[in-house]
Structure formats: structure tokens, C-alpha cells
Amino acid sequence: MFLRRLPKFEYHMATSVAEALGLLSQHVKTSEIFAGGTDLLVSMKKREVAPEHLINIKGIKGLKEIRFDDKEGLKIGALVTIGELERSEIIKGKFCTLWDACKVMASPQIRNLGTIGGNLCSALPSADTAPPLIAMGASVKLAGSKGKRTVLVEEFFKGPGESVLEHDEILTEILIPSPPENSGGSYFKLMRRRAMDLAIVGAAAFLRMDGNKRVCKNACVALGTVAPTPIRASKAEEVVTKKEIDEDLAAEAGKVAAQEARPRSSIRATESYRREMVGVLTKRAIMEAYKRIIYDS
Numbered sequence: 322m323f324l325r326r327l328p329k330f331e332y333h334m335a336t337s338v339a340e341a342l343g344l345l346s347q348h349v350k351t352s353e354i355f356a357g358g359t360d361l362l363v364s365m366k367k368r369e370v371a372p373e374h375l376i377n378i379k380g381i382k383g384l385k386e387i388r389f390d391d392k393e394g395l396k397i398g399a400l401v402t403i404g405e406l407e408r409s410e411i412i413k414g415k416f417c418t419l420w421d422a423c424k425v426m427a428s429p430q431i432r433n434l435g436t437i438g439g440n441l442c443s444a445l446p447s448a449d450t451a452p453p454l455i456a457m458g459a460s461v462k463l464a465g466s467k468g469k470r471t472v473l474v475e476e477f478f479k480g481p482g483e484s485v486l487e488h489d490e491i492l493t494e495i496l497i498p499s500p501p502e503n504s505g506g507s508y509f510k511l512m513r514r515r516a517m518d519l520a521i522v523g524a525a526a527f528l529r530m531d532g533n534k535r536v537c538k539n540a541c542v543a544l545g546t547v548a549p550t551p552i553r554a555s556k557a558e559e560v561v562t563k564k565e566i567d568e569d570l571a572a573e574a575g576k577v578a579a580q581e582a583r584p585r586s587s588i589r590a591t592e593s594y595r596r597e598m599v600g601v602l603t604k605r606a607i608m609e610a611y612k613r614i615i616y617d618s
């Protein structure tokens with residue numbers, strides 16, 4: 322990979338969402354939002370993007386909080402870093418599907434800079450926070466010059482590097498519903514090495530069991546890096562819904578998920594290996610989610 326010096330740009334520091342939106346409207350299509358910079362600066366050095374204006378939003382205080390209440394669920398400000406999520410007791414305790422992803426992302430240094438908002442807005446198929454957020458039914462709040470809107474994370478991605486975010490919009494918050502009773506989830510990531518690598522495959526499962534914790538009432542399975550965007554494996558979900566979970570059923574769901582995936586060969590892995598691994602990781606994610614429901618509560 323050939324990295325050059327950063328191209329020239331004008332630097333702006335926004336201290337409110339309104340100020341950032343004003344700057345975006347002033348510099349239409351020649352500006353980029355800058356959060357942790359861990360994706361953006363690399364893309365600039367590779368000359369994939371060359372914005373004339375960088376709008377640093379790290380000074381916007383209202384976007385740095387993690388708030389939870391039973392009724393409203395979890396609200397994560399777009400500027401919360403992956404490291405802050407990893408260290409949060411509420412994420413580790415109640416939203417461990419997301420915690421699973423945060424602890425295997427990049428390195429401590431990158432996790433301390435990179436934000437959850439930036440991870441979603443880069444819109445890469447390998448974004449580690451995407452499958453857990455999709456599995457948990459999360460949505461994102463977008464603020465723009467024309468107003469605010471809320472979009473399900475599942476519907477946020479359009480293609481590699483592309484999302485529904487308009488140029489004059491900022492992602493401000495991620496909303497995750499309170500986990501229902503007898504529910505739980507997990508995320509598994511396959512990498513070529515144990516750290517500092519993007520996923521070859523990522524699989525998240527979130528299950529809700531009946532009162533006896535025997536029959537699965539509903540299931541959500543989400544996959545990363547095996548299609549142009551993070552995807553749901555809805556046929557695999559059907560395999561486990563309204564059934565008693567066991568290893569064989571989870572393996573069957575894995576096989577079905579592997580058929581739903583649309584992976585491609587790349588420097589990291591071949592198409593067939595990725596497909597095979599979707600089966601393995603989906604089974605593991607379902608079984609781990611199930612065990613957490615049975616043993617953790």
C-alpha cells in the first residue's frame with residue numbers, strides 16, 4: 322500500500338451540530354466530516370478522497386455520551402469511541418453482542434480514536450459494529466439541513482463505502498432497544514491473525530427465547546464482509562425460530578446462512594472459504610447467544 326503525504330485542506334473545528342451542518346452546506350461536496358480520522362486520513366493519504374475542507378466534530382460535547390434507561394433503551398453518541406464502548410460496564414453487561422465486536426476491533430490505539438459513528442459512516446462491508454447493531458434492531462439518528470430522521474442500521478448501507486447518509490447530514494446517535502427478557506446475543510469475527518485485522522467473516526446472532534428458555538421466539542442473524550453491505554440472513558433466522566435450540570439446529574442455520582451470503586474472493590480469503598466460514602461462525606454465534614441466555618440470567 323503506497324501512502325503519500327496528506328493533500329492540502331482547510332481545517333474547521335465545529336462545536337455544535339448546527340455549526341457542522343452550516344459548514345457542510347457552505348462547502349458542498351468539497352468537505353468531509355472528521356471524527357477519529359482512522360479511516361479518513363488513510364483514505365486521504367491513498368488519494369481515494371481529497372476534501373478541500375475537513376470539519377472536525379470532536380468538539381461537539383452532546384455526541385459523546387452513552388445513556389441507558391429501561392424504557393428508552395441505549396443511546397450512544399456518534400463520537401463515542403470503540404475503546405469507550407469496550408470499557409463501558411453497560412455495554413459489557415447488557416449489550417454484549419456489541420461488546421464482542423468492540424473488543425476484537427483493530428488495536429487499542431485505533432479503538433481509542435475511532436468512533437462508532439465513523440465505523441458506520443465509512444460503510445465498509447467489514448465494519449465490525451454493523452452486524453451486532455443490525456442483530457439488536459438498532460437505528461441511527463441523522464441530522465441534516467432539512468431536518469432529522471431515523472434509519473434502521475439494517476437499511477443504512479447501500480454498497481461498499483456507500484450509505485443513505487446525504488452529504489449535508491451528520492450521524493448523531495445510535496439507538497438500541499432495551500433487550501427483552503430471556504434474550505441475548507453474540508458476535509464472532511474471523512481474522513487472518515488475532516489482532517489488527519479486518520474481518521474475513523463476521524457473524525452476529527440475537528435470540529429471544531420463551532419464558533421457559535426452551536423455544537426460540539425470534540432470532541436475528543447478521544453477517545459482515547460476505548456481501549457488498551452487512552446483511553441479515555433471514556432464512557437462517559427462520560430455521561431457528563419457534564424451535565428448541567441445539568447444536569444440530571444451529572449447524573443447519575449455519576448452512577442456510579452460508580447459502581444466503583454473497584462473498585467474493587479477495588486478498589484475505591477465497592469466496593468458498595468465506596462461505597464455509599459463514600456456516601461455522603453463524604452456528605457459533607447462535608450457540609453462544611443461547612448459552613448466554615441460559616447461564617447468564
Ligand SMILES: Cc1cc2nc3c(=O)[nH]c(=O)nc-3n(C[C@H](O)[C@H](O)[C@H](O)COP(=O)(O)OP(=O)(O)OC[C@H]3O[C@@H](n4cnc5c(N)ncnc54)[C@H](O)[C@@H]3O)c2cc1C
Pocket residue numbers: 353354355356357358359360361362363399400403425426427428431434435436437438439440441442443447448449450486490491492493517518519520
Ligand atoms: C490499522 C487499522 C485497523 C482497523 N481495524 C478495524 C477493524 O478491525 N474493524 C473495523 O470495523 N474497522 C477497522 N478500522 C477502521 C476504522 O478504525 C473504524 O472504522 C473507525 O471506527 C472509524 O471511526 P473514525 O472516528 O476514525 O472515522 P473517521 O475516519 O473520522 O471517518 C470515517 C468516515 O465517516 C465519516 N464520518 C465520521 N463520523 C461521522 C458522523 N458522525 N456523521 C457523518 N459522517 C461521519 C467521515 O467523513 C469519513 O468519511 C481500522 C483502521 C485502521 C487504520
